[in-house]
Amino acid sequence: MPIPEAACLMTEAAETSSPAELARLYGRAVFESAYRVLGDGPGAEDVQQEVFLRLVEKPPREVVSWPALLRASATRLAIDRLRHRRRWGRWYALFGAEAAPAAGPGPDADLARMQRAAQLRDALSHLPARESQVFALRMLEGLEIDAIAALTGLRPNTVSVALHRAARHLERRLADPSNPPETHS
Amino acid sequence: MTTTLDPRYDAHLAALRETIPSAASADAAQHRLVERLSHARTRPAPRYARLAGATAAACAFVAIALLPMLVSRDAIAFADVQRHFREFSTLVMTIDQTVAGTPMPRNTVSATRAGQVRVDIGSDLSVVLDSTRGAGVSLLHAPKQAAPFAFVPGGTGDESLDWLEELRSFQGQAARLPGTRVIGGETAHGWALELGGHRTELWANADGLPLSMSLGDGASMTMAFGFAFDQPLDPARFSLDPPAGYQSLGAED
Numbered sequence: 427m428p429i430p431e432a433a434c435l436m437t438e439a440a441e442t443s444s445p446a447e448l449a450r451l452y453g454r455a456v457f458e459s460a461y462r463v464l465g466d467g468p469g470a471e472d473v474q475q476e477v478f479l480r481l482v483e484k485p486p487r488e489v490v491s492w493p494a495l496l497r498a499s500a501t502r503l504a505i506d507r508l509r510h511r512r513r514w515g516r517w518y519a520l521f522g523a524e525a526a527p528a529a530g531p532g533p534d535a536d537l538a539r540m541q542r543a544a545q546l547r548d549a550l551s552h553l554p555a556r557e558s559q560v561f562a563l564r565m566l567e568g569l570e571i572d573a574i575a576a577l578t579g580l581r582p583n584t585v586s587v588a589l590h591r592a593a594r595h596l597e598r599r600l601a602d603p604s605n606p607p608e609t610h611s
Numbered sequence: 612m613t614t615t616l617d618p619r620y621d622a623h624l625a626a627l628r629e630t631i632p633s634a635a636s637a638d639a640a641q642h643r644l645v646e647r648l649s650h651a652r653t654r655p656a657p658r659y660a661r662l663a664g665a666t667a668a669a670c671a672f673v674a675i676a677l678l679p680m681l682v683s684r685d686a687i688a689f690a691d692v693q694r695h696f697r698e699f700s701t702l703v704m705t706i707d708q709t710v711a712g713t714p715m716p717r718n719t720v721s722a723t724r725a726g727q728v729r730v731d732i733g734s735d736l737s738v739v740l741d742s743t744r745g746a747g748v749s750l751l752h753a754p755k756q757a758a759p760f761a762f763v764p765g766g767t768g769d770e771s772l773d774w775l776e777e778l779r780s781f782q783g784q785a786a787r788l789p790g791t792r793v794i795g796g797e798t799a800h801g802w803a804l805e806l807g808g809h810r811t812e813l814w815a816n817a818d819g820l821p822l823s824m825s826l827g828d829g830a831s832m833t834m835a836f837g838f839a840f841d842q843p844l845d846p847a848r849f850s851l852d853p854p855a856g857y858q859s860l861g862a863e864d
Contacts, residue, residue: 446648453641461632470632471640478648510809543626565616566628597617 443492445481452493453478456500462566463504465547473503490576494569498577501562505555512551549599557592560585689785689802691819697779700724701844705837727849739849748851757853758860777806778813788812794822 443451453474460473477499489495550558559578563569571589575582616624632640696702704720716733726742740747749758781804788801792814799814799822811826820840827833853859 446645449641449644449648453644454637457637457640457644458632461637462627462630465630467632467636467640471643474640474644475647478644482648506805539622539626539629542623543630546620546623546627565624593616597620600620600623 445478445485448481448492448496449478452496455493456496459497459500459567460504463501463508463547463550463562465543469507470504473500473507476503494573494577497567498563498569498574501567502559505550505558505562508547508551509555509558512548545600546596549596552599553592553595556580557588557595560588561592561596564589689819692802692813692815692821693779693781695815695819695821695840699840701841703839703842703844707835707837709833721844721848723844723849729848739851741849741851744851746851748853750854750857755857756860757857759851781806785813797822799823 456477457470457474461467461470464470464473477496480499486495550561553561556578560574560580563574563577564571569577571582571585574580574585578585580588700723702720702722704722706718706720708715708718716735718733719731721729721731728740728742730738730740732738735752737750737752738747739750745761747760749760750756751758783804785802785804788803790801792799792801794814794816797816799816801812801814804811804813806826809826811824813821813824815821821838823838824836825833
């Protein structure tokens with residue numbers, strides 16, 4: 427579920443929440459954000475743990491909205507992981523190792539829906555990191571441009587341009603029948 | 612400016628938005644997260660940080676005196692490391708990988724600036740790629756078979772070296788690692804950086820010549836790279852013609 431915009435206006439003091447408490451409050455939301463991008467549980471769990479372990483190691487000083495920050499962090503790390511899978515998938519295959527657990531359809535899974543998700547996921551992995559992150563934060567997490575700018579340190583205009591480029595790149599890639607989703611298992 | 616994806620792809624977007632984990636997997640992940648955080652501790656402060664009081668002034672003096680030199684040396688040295696990856700004529704990488712603690716056969720990747728790549732996987736299989744021609748050949752050494760194939764230059768055929776491009780253009784923060792190592796008889800200095808979402812350690816000699824690199828989480832997968840730059844390589848190793856005595860299996864897609 428996208429982050430409610432009101433949540434981004436909430437001000438919280440960083441010292442009021444320990445990583446453990448934040449994990450209790452927002453751990454599931456972080457897992458869901460990563461799962462949406464990656465489409466598999468083990469990868470999403472790795473991202474979830476990394477988000478909170480980074481908080482332990484280096485807690486941010488001023489946080490406007492913990493849920494927005496944490497889900498944005500999860501999205502960014504999941505995008506990195508998605509790109510990594512594509513980049514290293516060929517190596518993993520050469521070395522006989524499995525790069526990523528494949529998300530197989532469940533008993534009631536809608537195969538067509540899963541294929542569309544896989545196509546968009548694959549297309550996202552081919553975008554430059556900034557474009558794919560901005561796209562995911564806007565289109566998957568529902569953040570407004572200003573909120574994305576605040577979380578990424580980019581100017582709002584830069585966010586808008588990256589978003590526009592991402593959409594056009596994705597459309598071109600999705601429209602090209604020679605680009606079936608890659609699998610790395 | 613309001614940017615949206617073309618409505619033709621609404622179903623794709625909806626499919627991704629509606630990708631939701633099962634309650635059981637979310638519960639299990641949450642449980643393991645809480646468990647892991649209960650054992651997590653912040654890293655101890657550097658020992659020198661505890662030397663407050665009487666030694667503070669001396670420490671401050673040393674730090675101020677050394678800081679400009681250390682900062683500039685780090686910046687130059689890592690740029691030198693990147694330069695080797697940008698400007699090599701030939702590069703030979705050995706790759707030792709462990710998966711779930713099990714060592715895999717050593718692999719050797721040889722690449723030329725012209726876009727020729729050869730991957731030797733253990734002693735059983737070699738793959739030779741010519742990215743300028745979009746052609747490659749797989750060599751199965753035991754049965755002496757050669758299987759040529761084609762790929763799209765600039766497409767998937769080149770992606771195996773995308774990490775190299777990421778390293779070449781890396782502009783993030785490469786943190787200098789404490790201490791030195793001796794690699795191949797040379798004193799090596801290390802940096803930690805993130806490539807492809809993974810923590811990576813890169814070690815280079817005093818001239819910035821990369822000597823080794825490692826990445827991975829240390830548990831499920833680790834990869835250790837050794838590097839040799841600008842060594843003469845036998846052009847025959849990059850030939851797409853079947854070696855003498857090898858049977859050609861015919862072109863594959």
